[in-house]
Amino acid sequence: LVDMINQPDKTVVIDGSECSYTGNNHGSIWKDSKNYQKGSTLGHSWIWEYMRERAKWYFKRETFPEDVQEHNIIPCPYSTRIEDRRESLIGLDKDMFMACVFGHVKTGLRAEVKDSCNNLKSKFGNSIFVGGGINREEYLKLVGRSGMIVDAWGAGSNCTVRRNEVVMNSTAIIGQKWEILVPNDYTDGVNIINYETIKEFEEKVDYYFKNQDKLIEIGENGYQHALKYHTTEKRMKYIFDILEGKLEWKS
Numbered sequence: 001l002v003d004m005i006n007q008p009d010k011t012v013v014i015d016g017s018e019c020s021y022t023g024n025n026h027g028s029i030w031k032d033s034k035n036y037q038k039g040s041t042l043g044h045s046w047i048w049e050y051m052r053e054r055a056k057w058y059f060k061r062e063t064f065p066e067d068v069q070e071h072n073i074i075p076c077p078y079s080t081r082i083e084d085r086r087e088s089l090i091g092l093d094k095d096m097f098m099a100c101v102f103g104h105v106k107t108g109l110r111a112e113v114k115d116s117c118n119n120l121k122s123k124f125g126n127s128i129f130v131g132g133g134i135n136r137e138e139y140l141k142l143v144g145r146s147g148m149i150v151d152a153w154g155a156g157s158n159c160t161v162r163r164n165e166v167v168m169n170s171t172a173i174i175g176q177k178w179e180i181l182v183p184n185d186y187t188d189g190v191n192i193i194n195y196e197t198i199k200e201f202e203e204k205v206d207y208y209f210k211n212q213d214k215l216i217e218i219g220e221n222g223y224q225h226a227l228k229y230h231t232t233e234k235r236m237k238y239i240f241d242i243l244e245g246k247l248e249w250k251s
Helices: 065-071 110-127 136-145 161-167 198-210 212-229 232-243
Strands: 012-015 057-060 096-101 128-131 146-151 172-176 193-195
Touching (some): 096 198, 110 128, 136 161, 146 212, 161 212, 172 198, 198 212, 212 232
Parallel strands (some): 096 146
16 A cells, blocks of 8 residues: 555655564564564564655654664654543552552563562561552552552663653652653653662662652653653654654653
């Protein structure tokens, strides 16, 4: 159909895939916890080269710096959903300092950070919750009760739905820093908390345990930043602003 229409100057690709452009990993999607290799062992390219040659604009959910440099890809990560906000949970007493809940621990620093949280319980006691296997509504209630939620890279590469769910509920998130590019990204210590190593994670946990008032501010800042730049509506505006030449992508 694209070849039949043959109008590359009017063609847009929005690639929401992970692991490879097909979205099919032909096996396990789980990568080494410290060395995610895009497209490794999959037999498919990371970029859909056929469509890259036939489209003026190519947006991709998970875009690395070399994708921009080598293929002129435009970053288009997950948007936040206003439907994920639970007003009934906003303003709950933060009776839990931090919660670490993963459905699996096979990517990024998930296994390491979960072990770290279990070890930190000996220092901070029951103010840290570590668990898994709870349903989404229970999880969102935990988000409302917690000062901050732990995150680490997800199944695709870096990005996770968790980050968006947490910030939409005005709770601070402490997450493994993404390597993919994000337009109007969050700022460490202002509207998100980033870590790159377990040592840094533990240092920041210790700092914010002593300064829990800052978590309230970071949580609200994260929500306001999401509303300003990262809702579905704002992501669509970002796409059309680029198509109409009103905006050039900048990190």
